[in-house]
Amino acid sequence: xxxxxxxxEHISKAFSGVQALDDVRLxxxxxxxxxxxxxxxxxxxxxxxxxxxxxxxxxxxxxxxGKEYGNLTPNSAREAGVAIIHQELNMCRDLTVCENMFLGRxxxxxxxxxxxxxxxxxQHYLDELGVDISPRQVVGTLPVSKQQMxxxxxxLSIHAKILIMDEPTSALTSKEIEELFRxxxxxxxxxxxxxxxxxxxxxxxxxxxxxTIMRDGKFITTGAYKDFTMDTIIExxxxxxxxxxxPRVECELGEKVFEVKNLNAGRLVRDINFSLYKGEIVxxxxxxxxxxxxxxxxxxxxxxxxxxxxxxEGKPIRINSPLDAIRAGIVLxxxxxxxxxxxxxxxxRQNIALPNLDTIGGKSGVLNxxxxxxxxERAVKELSIKTPSVERDAATLxxxxxxKVVVGKWLVRxxxxxxxxxxxRGIDVGAKVEIYHLMNELKKNGIAVMFxxxxxxxxxxxxDRIIVMCDGRITGELDARKTTQNEIxxxxxxxxxxxxxxxxxxxxxxxx
Amino acid sequence: MDKKKKTGIGKLLEIKGxxxxxxxxxxxxxxxxxxxxxDHKVFSAQNNLNLLRSMSKYLLIGIGQSxxxxxxxxxxxxxxxxxMGTMISATLMSHGVPTLPAILVTAVAAVVVGILNGFLxxxxxxxxFIATLGTMFVTRGIAFIVNGNRxxxxxASGIGKEAADRFQKFFYYGKTFGVYNTFWIALITFIIFFFxxxxxxxxxxxxxxxxxVDAARLSGVDVVKTTIKAYVVSAICSTIVxxxxxxxxxxxxxxxxxxxxxxxxxxxxxGGVSPLGGAGLxxxxxxxxxxxQVLENGLNMIGAQIGLQRxxxxxxxxMAVLLDVxxxxxxxxxxxxxxxx
Ligand SMILES: Nc1ncnc2c1ncn2[C@@H]1O[C@H](COP(=O)(O)OP(=O)(O)OP(=O)(O)O)[C@@H](O)[C@H]1O
Ligand SMILES: [Mg+2]
Numbered sequence: 001x002x003x004x005x006x007x008x009e010h011i012s013k014a015f016s017g018v019q020a021l022d023d024v025r026l027x028x029x030x031x032x033x034x035x036x037x038x039x040x041x042x043x044x045x046x047x048x049x050x051x052x053x054x055x056x057x058x059x060x061x062x063x064x065x066g067k068e069y070g071n072l073t074p075n076s077a078r079e080a081g082v083a084i085i086h087q088e089l090n091m092c093r094d095l096t097v098c099e100n101m102f103l104g105r106x107x108x109x110x111x112x113x114x115x116x117x118x119x120x121x122x123q124h125y126l127d128e129l130g131v132d133i134s135p136r137q138v139v140g141t142l143p144v145s146k147q148q149m150x151x152x153x154x155x156l157s158i159h160a161k162i163l164i165m166d167e168p169t170s171a172l173t174s175k176e177i178e179e180l181f182r183x184x185x186x187x188x189x190x191x192x193x194x195x196x197x198x199x200x201x202x203x204x205x206x207x208x209x210x211x212t213i214m215r216d217g218k219f220i221t222t223g224a225y226k227d228f229t230m231d232t233i234i235e236x237x238x239x240x241x242x243x244x245x246x247p248r249v250e251c252e253l254g255e256k257v258f259e260v261k262n263l264n265a266g267r268l269v270r271d272i273n274f275s276l277y278k279g280e281i282v283x284x285x286x287x288x289x290x291x292x293x294x295x296x297x298x299x300x301x302x303x304x305x306x307x308x309x310x311x312x313e314g315k316p317i318r319i320n321s322p323l324d325a326i327r328a329g330i331v332l333x334x335x336x337x338x339x340x341x342x343x344x345x346x347x348x349r350q351n352i353a354l355p356n357l358d359t360i361g362g363k364s365g366v367l368n369x370x371x372x373x374x375x376x377e378r379a380v381k382e383l384s385i386k387t388p389s390v391e392r393d394a395a396t397l398x399x400x401x402x403x404k405v406v407v408g409k410w411l412v413r414x415x416x417x418x419x420x421x422x423x424x425r426g427i428d429v430g431a432k433v434e435i436y437h438l439m440n441e442l443k444k445n446g447i448a449v450m451f452x453x454x455x456x457x458x459x460x461x462x463x464d465r466i467i468v469m470c471d472g473r474i475t476g477e478l479d480a481r482k483t484t485q486n487e488i489x490x491x492x493x494x495x496x497x498x499x500x501x502x503x504x505x506x507x508x509x510x511x512x
Numbered sequence: 513m514d515k516k517k518k519t520g521i522g523k524l525l526e527i528k529g530x531x532x533x534x535x536x537x538x539x540x541x542x543x544x545x546x547x548x549x550x551d552h553k554v555f556s557a558q559n560n561l562n563l564l565r566s567m568s569k570y571l572l573i574g575i576g577q578s579x580x581x582x583x584x585x586x587x588x589x590x591x592x593x594x595x596m597g598t599m600i601s602a603t604l605m606s607h608g609v610p611t612l613p614a615i616l617v618t619a620v621a622a623v624v625v626g627i628l629n630g631f632l633x634x635x636x637x638x639x640x641f642i643a644t645l646g647t648m649f650v651t652r653g654i655a656f657i658v659n660g661n662r663x664x665x666x667x668a669s670g671i672g673k674e675a676a677d678r679f680q681k682f683f684y685y686g687k688t689f690g691v692y693n694t695f696w697i698a699l700i701t702f703i704i705f706f707f708x709x710x711x712x713x714x715x716x717x718x719x720x721x722x723x724x725v726d727a728a729r730l731s732g733v734d735v736v737k738t739t740i741k742a743y744v745v746s747a748i749c750s751t752i753v754x755x756x757x758x759x760x761x762x763x764x765x766x767x768x769x770x771x772x773x774x775x776x777x778x779x780x781x782x783g784g785v786s787p788l789g790g791a792g793l794x795x796x797x798x799x800x801x802x803x804x805q806v807l808e809n810g811l812n813m814i815g816a817q818i819g820l821q822r823x824x825x826x827x828x829x830x831m832a833v834l835l836d837v838x839x840x841x842x843x844x845x846x847x848x849x850x851x852x853x
Contacts, residue, residue, distance in 0.1 A: 302730060326732040340730050343723035345790035347528055354720055355731035357713045365713040391526050409731070 002030025004066075005193045006051065006162055011060035013046055015396065018388055020046040024060075024219045026212055028162065028193040033184060033207050035225065036197045037237055038214035039428040040400025041386040044197050045087055047214070048164045051195075052084040053077035064162065083160030085151045087167045087197070087399045087426065088338055093140030098122040100139050101154045125153040130179050144171040144336060145288040152180065156187075163187060164195045167399070169203060170425045173288040173454060174489075181207050199400070199428050201230060202457060215239055238430040246461025247433065249440045254278025256314070257448040258330075258417045263308030265298035268472040272308070276417060276448035281439055283463025283480065284452040286492045291472035292452040293335050296419045300325045300332040312416060326355060329416035333407045333423055335452070341406035344395035348387060349376045351394050352409045359413060379408035383434055400427045404435075411438055418442055420451035424458060436462050456485045470494050529793040532784020532836055536799025539782075539832070540806055547810030554813050561692060565684075567805035568698035569772075570779050572753050574797040575705050576746030577776025582709075583739055584722040584789025585633055585640035587746045590776055592651035593625055594769025597754020599655040602764025605667040606659075611679045619751055625651055626747030630740025648773075656766050664764035676762065683759030694756055701752060705745060706794045718742055722789025778825070779804055782832040803828070 006028040013021040021043045028034055036044050049055045051062065053072035062069050064080045072080070091100050098119050107114045107121075122135035131149045139147060148171050155163055165184075169177050184194060184207055196208065204211070204225060212222040213236040220236050234242055256275050263272040268291030276282055284292045297303045299310065301319040310317055312328055319325045325332070334340040343351055353360055353372050360375065361367045376390050383404040387397060394405055407423050420439070424432045439462065442449050453459050459466055460480055468476040468491035476491030524530055548554040573590060580587040597618050604614035625647055632643035668676035686693045709715035717738040720728035729735050750769070757768045781787060782803050783796025807828060811821045 300730070321734070322730050323732045323734055332730065334730055339724075340726045343720050343727050343790065345723040345786075346719060350716065350719065354716065354728070354733070357716055358732075361713045367711055367713060367716065369711075389526070391528065393528070 002032070002191065004028070005030050005064065007061075007063040008047070008051065009061050011047065011050060011062075012058045013043075013050060013055060014058055018396075020217050021050075021057075022217045024214065024217070026051075026195075026219075027222070028195060030191050030193055031188050032209045033188055033194045033196055035204050035208040035211045036195050036214070037201075037211055037233060038220075039216075039237055040404070040426075040431055041216075041398040042214040042237075042428075043217040044214060045166055045398060048084060048166060048195060048197065051077065051162075052082050052164060054084075078158060078160075081159075081161035082164065083155035083158055083162070084164040085148075085155055085166060085168050087170075089144065089147050089151060091139050091147055091150070093138075095139060096135065097126075097133055097137050097139055097142075097150055098135035100150060101125075101135070101157060105158075121157060122153070125157045126150075128156065129153055129183060131176075143289060145173060145176055148172060149176065152183070156183070160192065162193050162195070164197075166197045167199065167426055168196075169198060169200060171288070174456075175287065177203070199426060199432075200455065201233065201429065204233075213237055234429055237428065242429060242433060245429065245433065246458065247436055247440065248462060249444060251279035251443055253280055254446060257312070257446075259311040260299060261309040261311070263295070263298060263305060263310070265303055265305045265308075266294065268294040269298050269305075270472040272474060274467055274474065274477075276450055278446040278448065279443060280449075280464040281443050281462060282448075282450040283459035283466045284450060284469060285454075285456065285459045285466055285488050286469040288454060289471075290469040290492065292469050293421055294472070295469070296332050296421050296450075296452060297334075300330065300419065302332075326358075329414070330419070331355070331410045331413070331415045331417070332419045333410050333421060335421035335425070337402055337406045337425075342394050342402055344393065346394060347391050348380070348385070348394050348397070348405055349373070349390040351405050352376045352379045352390075352412065355409055356413050375412045379405075379412050382411065382438065383408045384431065400431060403427050404431060407435060407438075411442075415447060417448045417450070420449075422453060423451055424453070424455070432458075456488060459488070460485065468492050471496060527793075529784055529791055529796060533793050533796035533799055535835070536783040536796050536803055536832070540799055540802040543803060543810060544806045547806070547813060550810075551813050554810060559809070559813070561690075563805060563809050564695040565692040566809070567801055568692075568694045569753050569756060570775050570801035570804050571698045571798060572701060572749045572756075573772050573776035574779030574783075574801045575702060575794060576749035577773065578780040578783075578785045578792060578794060578797045579705070579709065579718060579742040579745045580640075581777070581780050581785050581787050582722045582789060582792055583718050583742045584725070585739065585742070586644065586773075586777070586787070587629060587743060588641065588644040588773050589625060589629060589647040589651055590746060590750045590773035591769040591771055592648045592655065593622055593747050593750035594754045594757065594772050595655040595766065596625075596651045596658075597622060597751040598758045598761075598768040599658050599664065599754075599764040599766060601755055602664040602667055602758045603659040604670075605676070605679070605758075606664045606670040606763070608670040610671060611675055615755060618754065619748070621654075622747040622751035622754075623744055626744035627740055629743040629747070630736070633743070634736040634739030655768075659764060659766075661766075663766055666763050667758070668762065680759045680762055683756045685759075697752065697756070701749065702794065702798060705749075708745075709794055714738065714741055719790055722786075722791075724790075775804065778829050782829060784836060800832075803832075 004027055008026040011021050011024045024047055026047065038044050046055060050057045053074040053076060056071050062072065101122050102118045107118050119135045126133055129149055129152060133146055148168060152168065168180060172180065188194060208225040210224050211228060211233065213220045215237060254277055256277050258276040260272055260274055264270055272295055286292050298305050301321045301324055310319060317328050353375060356375055360372045380390060385404045385408065386401050394402060403426050410418060423435055427435065439449055463480045466478045466480050466483060466488065467474055468488055470492050475494040478487065553559060576590060577587055600621055601614045601618040604617060605611060629644055629647055632638045633640045667679065682693060684694055688696055709718065717733045720733050721735050721738050725735055754769065758764055779800035780792065780797045783800030785792030785796055807825055808821065811824060
């Protein structure tokens with residue numbers, strides 16, 4: 001391993017009352033990929049935000065390439081060679097890919113901006129990543145995964161020597177992850193140091209050279225990746241042993257609760273047919289952009305349907321808006337938490353209460369504060385949402401804890417069908433298990449559960465039945481106990497053969 | 513998480529937005545005393561009564577505009593709806609229509625405007641600035657047209673001296689418990705809308721759509737209905753002010769309420785209501801309206817020219833928000849100024 005390029009020592013940082021970091025240290029070498037691990041709210045993002053000049057530290061020293069830095073700003077950090085890909089994507093949705101990539105460092109011609117040059121450069125880095133995005137596309141129209149790739153391209157384009165990736169893969173498909181890893185390895189060979197934050201522990205063996213583990217804002221341990229086992233890593237992270245990473249409960253299969261017939265809604269939801277039964281969890285697998293999210297949105301009444309029928313307990317129902325769906329007892333915990341899931345300016349309590357206001361207030365509409373507090377307390381406890389008070393803005397929570405709020409607000413009401421879209425994205429191992437337990441609880445109570453997930457081990461471990469989608473169609477239905485990752489991937493890549501022949505599998509990508 | 517039993521002020525401050533609200537009240541008191549020191553007439557009983565009465569208009573306007581601002585929108589039609597309210601009611605009364613039906617017709621007209629605003633913004637997704645700019649012109653136009661492009665005659669000429677007197681007393685000149693009725697009307701309106709905003713489902717929905725429309729919709733909030741509600745509240749408050757102005761003058765003035773929408777913005781913003789939506793308390797608006805009125809009153813009492821008044825008020829609005837922004841950023845990146853190492 002090469003020279004030390006980043007040294008952070010005795011770093012402390014408090015946010016109005018919360019000690020986010022307490023005497024933390026970190027050392028990064030040239031050509032090293034360091035996995036920075038810890039539970040939600042452990043302080044990982046805060047630590048790297050200090051290194052990249054987003055936050056100022058309360059105490060501690062930071063040395064980059066041997067040079068000591070006082071208060072870093074985003075600009076001085078960038079000049080020192082630090083680039084960060086944030087956990088929460090921060091992009092201007094109305095600007096184009098190129099405009100976003102060059103935001104704040106636009107290339108000027110003699111008088112006006114040199115758009116041609118910027119687009120050319122943007123295209124260059126996008127090509128290097130092997131992503132199919134035009135620099136002229138508007139960012140807001142792209143799915144999260146593509147937006148993530150743009151962030152990465154942006155980091156590449158500033159020739160960073162120290163690259164921080166805060167959960168870069170949480171929104172990527174296995175193919176894209178593969179691509180990302182290839183790039184990470186290449187950067188590493190060229191001498192870059194990389195800090196890699198992820199809750200997908202399966203990924204580590206593919207890229208991590210070393211690990212640094214934090215818990216509750218404190219430094220716990222560090223060392224070469226090969227000196228750890230998965231179990232010791234998890235134990236250090238959560239401070240206790242986790243027996244089962246994918247707890248499955250066996251239930252007797254009950255009657256049919258929910259049925260979708262010939263549902264069509266736009267290009268990514270084509271002729272969808274499936275049913276949900278009591279006592280089972282159905283997992284929706286597929287590549288990013290396979291139409292799984294769109295399917296849940298169409299069912300939930302967010303996006304208009306062009307045709308199809310939805311039956312609840314045998315009776316056809318009409319869902320034209322989320323309100324209709326919720327009234328009927330069908331709920332959706334959406335995928336994009338920043339856009340669809342969370343009111344960041346409202347408090348945690350208000351967020352959890354929002355979809356449950358019908359049960360909190362009576363007919364009069366006057367809210368019962370005691371009942372509201374009780375609901376929130378339950379959600380906070382069941383999901384162990386880490387916060388000093390539910391009266392804080394949801395924006396102050398760590399990424400994973402925000403996700404818990406998005407999921408948790410739906411679990412405190414009685415529903416008949418619960419749809420989750422990527423429920424464990426960005427959640428630590430311990431909390432994932434808690435969410436699985438909750439899903440199992442729903443299953444035991446006879447509630448139909450379906451969830452969309454891009455993490456195959458999770459789909460295999462938690463679902464009873466797996467529905468695979470590809471390009472807006474259902475291409476396979478599998479028994480989770482009998483299938484394999486490879487089989488799922490084969491169905492997930494069954495693109496329609498435009499020449500009329502039956503779908504054939506193209507390339508099979510899996511890992512982890 | 514852990515149930516800490518906080519007492520008094522600590523618990524109060526835990527309520528989001530309470531800080532800004534209390535700051536507004538503190539500002540109000542400071543300004544009041546500063547002017548009082550300069551000119552003792554500020555402290556006189558009559559001046560205090562006048563203060564409360566003229567503050568009421570700003571409070572009412574502020575309530576309406578705050579509702580709309582918390583949904584993340586703006587209502588530019590407020591001033592014109594005030595004018596329309598004055599003109600419709602005064603025209604009807606001066607033509608002999610009894611007070612109560614006249615008020616009712618006025619209220620209906622206002623609610624229609626509110627619903628229209630809400631529809632344009634909530635349903636058709638028009639930028640609120642544009643939608644309410646349109647209704648602003650239309651309602652001012654109506655204010656002109658109802659009485660044939662001139663101010664109305666004295667309302668007494670239509671409904672008689674006695675009824676006119678009762679109307680004027682009820683909204684403006686009369687006192688209850690020693691305080692002008694205008695203030696009581698504003699206070700009751702405030703209490704009602706304060707309750708709705710902070711304690712009911714509709715109120716929560718108003719905050720939610722201001723914070724994140726998409727997330728709110730996906731949580732089952734009817735965005736269109738909620739937007740309409742906010743605009744209707746705004747229109748109702750404007751109409752009450754319109755009636756107050758009619759009562760004050762005893763007639764309808766076509767230009768009544770000019771610029772009031774901006775006074776509403778100022779009252780709300782001084783009190784910590786975010787023009788970007790999702791945050792703020794009506795209590796703050798109360799304080800903000802107070803600050804505004806005490807300033808205006810004080811500057812008047814010490815004989816400042818109107819131009820100077822405008823400048824001072826403009827500076828105060830910006831300062832109030834600046835202070836808020838600085839405080840909020842300060843807590844987000846606490847330790848900003850501290851030297852590391
Ligand atoms: N802007 C902020 N204001 C107040 N508290 C904050 C802020 N940012 C982070 N915190 C708190 O600091 C702690 C550490 O948060 P951080 O985001 O660093 O966690 P993390 O390790 O990145 O977690 P995750 O895996 O969930 O992303 C948390 O308790 C969080 O609530
Ligand atoms: Mg984080």
